[in-house]
Amino acid sequence: MKIYEKAPAKINLSLDVLRKREDGYHEVEMIMTMVDLADRLEMSELSRDTIIITSQAGYIPLDEKNLAFQAARLIKEKFDVKKGVYIHLDKKIPVSAGLAGGSSDAAATLRGLNRLWELNIPLNDLKKLAEELGSDVPFCIEGGTAIARGRGEILEKISSPPQCWVILAKPPINVSTPDVYRRLDVNKINKHPSTEVLKNAIENKDFQQICHSLGNVLEEVTIPMYPQINQLKEVMLRLGAEGVLMSGSGPTVFGLVSKQSKVKKIYNGLRGFCNNVYVVRILT
Numbered sequence: 349m350k351i352y353e354k355a356p357a358k359i360n361l362s363l364d365v366l367r368k369r370e371d372g373y374h375e376v377e378m379i380m381t382m383v384d385l386a387d388r389l390e391m392s393e394l395s396r397d398t399i400i401i402t403s404q405a406g407y408i409p410l411d412e413k414n415l416a417f418q419a420a421r422l423i424k425e426k427f428d429v430k431k432g433v434y435i436h437l438d439k440k441i442p443v444s445a446g447l448a449g450g451s452s453d454a455a456a457t458l459r460g461l462n463r464l465w466e467l468n469i470p471l472n473d474l475k476k477l478a479e480e481l482g483s484d485v486p487f488c489i490e491g492g493t494a495i496a497r498g499r500g501e502i503l504e505k506i507s508s509p510p511q512c513w514v515i516l517a518k519p520p521i522n523v524s525t526p527d528v529y530r531r532l533d534v535n536k537i538n539k540h541p542s543t544e545v546l547k548n549a550i551e552n553k554d555f556q557q558i559c560h561s562l563g564n565v566l567e568e569v570t571i572p573m574y575p576q577i578n579q580l581k582e583v584m585l586r587l588g589a590e591g592v593l594m595s596g597s598g599p600t601v602f603g604l605v606s607k608q609s610k611v612k613k614i615y616n617g618l619r620g621f622c623n624n625v626y627v628v629r630i631l632t
């Protein structure tokens with residue numbers, strides 16, 4: 349039997365860090381949503397008790413460092429599955445981009461193997477399992493739009509933002525999430541976004557207020573390291589995006605656009621600065 353799962357990218361409409369915790373993680377408060385740029389996973393059963401990962405992307409690990417491998421190993425161990433699986437990752441989401449490509453692959457693997465091996469694991473238990481794989485993986489299990497707290501695993505679902513276009517631009521830099529968190533001095537954050545104001549704007553489908561309320565404290569670390577991220581934000585705004593922000597630990601910048609008539613101009617204008625530009629929609 350062969351099954352398919354989509355693994356969509358996420359963007360952080362807001363990302364606030366409240367404090368550094370004793371366990372080395374940071375207490376966060378962020379509003380995340382999924383967009384329709386997705387990796388596609390193909391999974392088939394193997395009679396031999398082994399996990400094999402392949403991908404057309406030459407730049408990701410295919411061994412136990414791959415998050416899909418880790419997800420398959422975890423579910424096999426927890427549910428004592430003696431069968432093997434072959435997973436092909438058709439990568440579309442850029443890597444180390446702040447778009448949670450690896451986390452979403454891990455979540456899609458958990459969802460997929462739950463189906464393939466008919467384990468009937470309830471959604472909440474899958475999310476619990478996902479916590480062992482990474483802070484963003486529980487959100488990626490169900491997707492949608494949510495406020496994430498704790499280290500990212502405490503989720504409160506909220507309604508989707510109003511339909512709009514999202515333009516993603518990834519400069520040719522790879523950013524390490526642990527490095528960005530390490531460099532953040534929580535006591536020196538200049539501007540915290542207001543999760544409450546953004547949440548209300550989303551619930552009220554107030555597009556202009558959403559654009560004004562975007563905020564990400566990790567910009568204060570990543571942008572000084574890579575000033576081209578700020579240049580990209582400025583170009584996007586100049587071309588007509590109504591709200592712009594860096595996603596996650598970066599370096600991808602996203603722009604929100606309400607009118608289709610503006611999208612082509614922004615896309616074409618950005619292509620002069622950046623090879624990796626995508627026009628996507630928010631997944632509702």
Ligand SMILES: C[C@@](CO)(OP(=O)(O)O)[C@H](O)COP(=O)(O)OP(=O)(O)OC[C@H]1O[C@@H](n2ccc(N)nc2=O)[C@H](O)[C@@H]1O
Nearest residue numbers: 372373374446447448482483484499525526529596597598
């Ligand atoms: C910054 C965010 C925002 O959505 O996304 P990305 O930029 O990676 O996409 C996430 O918080 C990334 O989550 P994720 O990539 O799953 O992180 P993990 O694998 O759990 O953690 C990697 C490392 O980042 C740091 N970390 C992560 C999450 C958190 N709340 N506090 C932290 O300090 C820790 O040093 C940890 O060892």
Ligand SMILES: Nc1ncnc2c1ncn2[C@@H]1O[C@H](COP(=O)(O)OP(=O)(O)O)[C@@H](O)[C@H]1O
Nearest residue numbers: 413414415443444445446447448449450451453
């Ligand atoms: N399935 C996967 N897809 C992408 N990257 C992966 C995967 N498995 C492990 N990785 C590794 O995880 C790291 C971060 O990847 P990614 O999830 O793309 O970052 P981000 O969350 O910043 O977008 C990279 O070092 C990459 O090599």
